Amino acid sequence: MLRTGTTCELIEEVLERRVQGAFVCAPVSHPELDVDVFxxxxxxxxxxxxxxxxxxxxxxxxxxxxxxxxxxSYRQRLEEILARRGIVGLRRLEFGTLEAILSCVSAGLxxxxxxxxLLAVAGRGRRLAVHRLPAAEAAVQTxxxxxxxxxxxxxxxxxxxxxxxxxxxxxxxx
Numbered sequence: 324m325l326r327t328g329t330t331c332e333l334i335e336e337v338l339e340r341r342v343q344g345a346f347v348c349a350p351v352s353h354p355e356l357d358v359d360v361f362x363x364x365x366x367x368x369x370x371x372x373x374x375x376x377x378x379x380x381x382x383x384x385x386x387x388x389x390x391x392x393x394x395x396s397y398r399q400r401l402e403e404i405l406a407r408r409g410i411v412g413l414r415r416l417e418f419g420t421l422e423a424i425l426s427c428v429s430a431g432l433x434x435x436x437x438x439x440x441l442l443a444v445a446g447r448g449r450r451l452a453v454h455r456l457p458a459a460e461a462a463v464q465t466x467x468x469x470x471x472x473x474x475x476x477x478x479x480x481x482x483x484x485x486x487x488x489x490x491x492x493x494x495x496x497x
Contacts, residue, residue, distance in 0.1 A: 345467070416432060438463065
């Protein structure tokens with residue numbers, strides 16, 4: 324079974340043994356979990372094309388962020404990035420799908436934070452401005468987590484091997 328959810332939801336699913344493992348956003352530190360880094364990606368801030376830079380976005384009087392529900396690691400990262408710049412008490416537009424988030428951002432309703440790699444597929448056909456962040460804020464790892472006390476079956480091991488072989492990092496290493 325393959326399912327999606329926020330980082331918090333997926334970790335809970337693994338801990339409760341409802342799923343064998345999950346891809347989640349770093350950092351994760353739990354004594355019952357085995358954590359393996361699978362991808363390293365760049366996070367970017369996305370806005371409507373009228374926003375030409377991070378400074379212009381931050382100057383907006385009533386900045387809105389367009390995010391997934393509580394427990395999403397990208398939402399948490401965006402809130403932390405803005406808080407470091409003195410922006411707190413944000414208005415949040417919360418949606419359940421990436422499609423809805425990108426449509427709202429493209430329409431100028433707010434900003435969001437996502438891995439650059441998602442734009443190749445999810446952002447296609449949309450007008451979005453992509454803003455780079457400082458390297459320390461932009462770097463994110465995608466991890467695979469599973470319970471330490473669970474046996475890694477042959478089907479899951481084969482799946483993980485296929486994912487690794489198809490990752491951008493595998494292509495870069497060749």
